[in-house]
Amino acid sequence: MVIVKGRNHNMADYYFRTEDLKVGYEGRALLEGIDICLGRGEILTLVGPNGAGKSTILKSITKQLRLLGGRVIIGEKELPKLTYQELSRKMAVVLTERVRPELMTCRDIVATGRYPYTGRLGILGREDEEKVDEAMELVKVKELGSRLFTALSDGQKQRVLLARAICQEPEILVLDEPTSFLDIKYKLELLAVLRKMAKERGITVIMSLHEIDLAGKVSDKVMPVKAGCVYDYGYPEDIFREEFIRQLYDFDKGSFDPVFGSIELPKAEGEAETMVISACGRGIPVYRRLQKEGIPFIAGILYRNDVDCRLARYLARRVILEEPFRPISDPVYREAKEAALKSRKVIYTDIPWGSCNERLRELLEEVRLREEIVCEYIP
Amino acid sequence: MTENTFHYENLRRRSRYAAVFVIMLSAFLAMVMININTGTVDISAAEIGRIIFAGGKEGTEYRIIWLIRMPRVLMAAILGGALSLSGFLLQTFFHNPVAGPYILGISSGAKMTVALVMIFPLGRIGGMSSFALVGAAFAGSLISVGFVLLVSKRLQSMSSLLVAGIMISYICSAVTDFIVTFAEDSDIVNLRGWSMGSFSGMSWGNVKVGALIIGAAFLLTFLLSKPIGAYQMGEAYARSMGVDIRMFRVILIVLSSVFSACVTAFAGPISFVGIAVPQLVKLALQTSKPLIVIPASFLGGAVFCMFCDLTARMAFAPLELNISTVTSVFGAPVVIWMLIRRSAN
Numbered sequence: 001m002v003i004v005k006g007r008n009h010n011m012a013d014y015y016f017r018t019e020d021l022k023v024g025y026e027g028r029a030l031l032e033g034i035d036i037c038l039g040r041g042e043i044l045t046l047v048g049p050n051g052a053g054k055s056t057i058l059k060s061i062t063k064q065l066r067l068l069g070g071r072v073i074i075g076e077k078e079l080p081k082l083t084y085q086e087l088s089r090k091m092a093v094v095l096t097e098r099v100r101p102e103l104m105t106c107r108d109i110v111a112t113g114r115y116p117y118t119g120r121l122g123i124l125g126r127e128d129e130e131k132v133d134e135a136m137e138l139v140k141v142k143e144l145g146s147r148l149f150t151a152l153s154d155g156q157k158q159r160v161l162l163a164r165a166i167c168q169e170p171e172i173l174v175l176d177e178p179t180s181f182l183d184i185k186y187k188l189e190l191l192a193v194l195r196k197m198a199k200e201r202g203i204t205v206i207m208s209l210h211e212i213d214l215a216g217k218v219s220d221k222v223m224p225v226k227a228g229c230v231y232d233y234g235y236p237e238d239i240f241r242e243e244f245i246r247q248l249y250d251f252d253k254g255s256f257d258p259v260f261g262s263i264e265l266p267k268a269e270g271e272a273e274t275m276v277i278s279a280c281g282r283g284i285p286v287y288r289r290l291q292k293e294g295i296p297f298i299a300g301i302l303y304r305n306d307v308d309c310r311l312a313r314y315l316a317r318r319v320i321l322e323e324p325f326r327p328i329s330d331p332v333y334r335e336a337k338e339a340a341l342k343s344r345k346v347i348y349t350d351i352p353w354g355s356c357n358e359r360l361r362e363l364l365e366e367v368r369l370r371e372e373i374v375c376e377y378i379p
Numbered sequence: 380m381t382e383n384t385f386h387y388e389n390l391r392r393r394s395r396y397a398a399v400f401v402i403m404l405s406a407f408l409a410m411v412m413i414n415i416n417t418g419t420v421d422i423s424a425a426e427i428g429r430i431i432f433a434g435g436k437e438g439t440e441y442r443i444i445w446l447i448r449m450p451r452v453l454m455a456a457i458l459g460g461a462l463s464l465s466g467f468l469l470q471t472f473f474h475n476p477v478a479g480p481y482i483l484g485i486s487s488g489a490k491m492t493v494a495l496v497m498i499f500p501l502g503r504i505g506g507m508s509s510f511a512l513v514g515a516a517f518a519g520s521l522i523s524v525g526f527v528l529l530v531s532k533r534l535q536s537m538s539s540l541l542v543a544g545i546m547i548s549y550i551c552s553a554v555t556d557f558i559v560t561f562a563e564d565s566d567i568v569n570l571r572g573w574s575m576g577s578f579s580g581m582s583w584g585n586v587k588v589g590a591l592i593i594g595a596a597f598l599l600t601f602l603l604s605k606p607i608g609a610y611q612m613g614e615a616y617a618r619s620m621g622v623d624i625r626m627f628r629v630i631l632i633v634l635s636s637v638f639s640a641c642v643t644a645f646a647g648p649i650s651f652v653g654i655a656v657p658q659l660v661k662l663a664l665q666t667s668k669p670l671i672v673i674p675a676s677f678l679g680g681a682v683f684c685m686f687c688d689l690t691a692r693m694a695f696a697p698l699e700l701n702i703s704t705v706t707s708v709f710g711a712p713v714v715i716w717m718l719i720r721r722s723a724n
Contacts, residue, residue, distance in 0.1 A: 088621030122605035
């Protein structure tokens with residue numbers, strides 16, 4: 001694992017730190033030895049399987065759970081020494097806990113974020129009201145304004161709760177699975193807002209995410225968490241390696257693509273009797289269809305830099321490869337021809353022809369002449 | 380575009396709050412007047428005015444107004460308000476809209492200890508002082524609440540909480556009956572009347588003690604509006620807003636017990652006010668903001684209890700009904716309707 005900490009940084013440069021943190025429930029440690037250092041405006045994402053202890057860490061650093069050992073330092077102060085009141089001006093949270101307030105509009109919910117700043121009776125001033133509107137504008141929930149919170153969909157609720165957290169004007173924002181219940185559009189919007197808050201207002205963000213693909217895209221640092229196992233956190237590109245993700249989530253079927261952060265179902269089992277000839281991404285829908293129908297296939301001839309190749313590696317039984325920008329060599333051609341002639345079916349797509357892939361066209365012509373091979377063209 | 384701002388929404392709401400408060404205050408004054416004006420002995424309004432404001436201190440009519448009707452209506456108002464607030468606090472505490480001092484067995488707990496104090500020698504030393512009664516009721520309330528808390532820690536669902544409350548209420552009633560078996564006849568008569576719930580026989584002494592305790596508790600509750608509002612968001616969020624939950628929970632329970640103990644000590648257990656009134660008030664105001672709902676609940680409870688007491692006195696005059704009979708008739712349907720509305724959502 002690549003270690004990020006201790007790169008000649010002065011400890012005082014960090015806004016949020018944990019040292020040898022030990023967390024768990026009722027005195028029983030679930031995870032220990034957690035060391036985190038985050039500067040202002042950095043985003044740290046916890047990833048890992050269900051029940052790994054992501055929420056436990058988040059609850060511990062938000063003072064919802066007692067620390068079982070070690071230290072948490074926010075700003076200059078130790079977490080246990082901060083009163084809840086002091087903490088509320090530094091830290092805002094978005095939790096998985098269900099909120100069912102009676103007769104409260106979305107604005108009312110967002111306005112509860114102003115709590116640390118209002119007087120004895122909690123009466124909102126004009127400025128507070130404007131901040132509520134602002135926060136709702138930022139998260140794009142303004143149109144929900146006077147609707148009852150309980151009447152919203154889960155996704156809308158989640159966004160209102162984010163507006164609430166922003167309204168609290170925190171220095172650090174802690175979110176427990178903020179993207180659950182959100183559709184793709186809002187997932188992206190939410191993460192974009194988080195990035196914006198982090199960069200523009202210097203808010204430090206710590207959150208847990210289920211979507212490892214998104215985690216890689218939004219985070220400055222990623223910390224893998226698994227029950228009983230503490231990994232050092234690191235840059236996403238160091239963490240998101242196929243081998244490590246498999247080990248973290250403990251899956252042996254299916255695959256994870258570190259470049260796009262996408263996951264794929266396991267390839268179809270058995271002897272491949274189908275061959276796909278394609279290029280430039282045209283093969284991708286074909287691979288997916290075959291995979292869903294459980295038909296094993298061979299893909300080729302593909303150039304190593306062809307986008308089809310990225311997916312074929314995970315879904316095809318065998319991929320016949322050629323080095324980029326080169327005319328197809330004899331051994332590769334032979335291998336492909338052999339495979340094609342053994343197949344019962346050959347599926348081909350539109351392929352842009354050029355001087356390099358002449359021989360692929362040759363191969364296709366030959367296959368089409370064979371009566372025993374079913375040919376299917378997919379435009 | 381200015382209409383779609385929080386400020387505008389709050390302005391609109393404030394006028395609604397004002398309207399509701401004006402209506403409730405008028406109802407309050409009307410109920411006070413009607414209550415004083417009504418009774419088996421007919422006294423004209425002019426006469427009443429003369430007695431109250433001019434202060435003619437002679438005659439039966441003076442005594443009826445000053446020593447019977449006035450303390451009674453004031454007590455109904457104060458205790459009604461207390462009951463309603465006790466319900467509101469318990470609903471907040473348990474995050475459960477049908478929680479209330481009666482249904483959770485808190486009133487029964489208070490009844491048990493009050494019966495104990497009334498019957499055993501302790502009570503006979505120079506008659507019972509109001510404070511001793513309230514103190515006993517408070518202890519009983521805390522016993523019940525303690526039990527319910529213990530059970531609710533293990534059971535999360537709304538209905539099991541109520542079942543626990545009803546069970547403790549049965550246990551306390553059983554103990555009360557057991558105590559009554561050993562009581563002397565004169566005590567039993569006292570106890571019977573009281574244990575059915577009634578605002579009759581209130582003295583100015585009672586009013587003073589009641590007003591003092593409940594006034595103080597009301598003030599404290601009102602000052603807690605802000606953390607109560609935070610607590611409505613759930614414990615974890617409340618904590619993240621800076622509320623010290625542990626302390627707050629204790630205060631909440633003590634306050635609601637003080638309210639319901641006062642009521643039980645003076646007027647016996649009274650059902651349904653604690654559940655029905657805060658709900659109706661919230662609906663009328665269209666908010667659950669404690670800063671508004673706390674005074675409104677108090678006012679609403681006062682109006683409701685004065686109305687129910689009036690009905691208890693007058694419906695079958697000269698026979699007088701138990702106050703709980705009347706509050707159940709009006710309160711229970713509200714609760715049932717609420718449950719249906721809730722499940723329909």
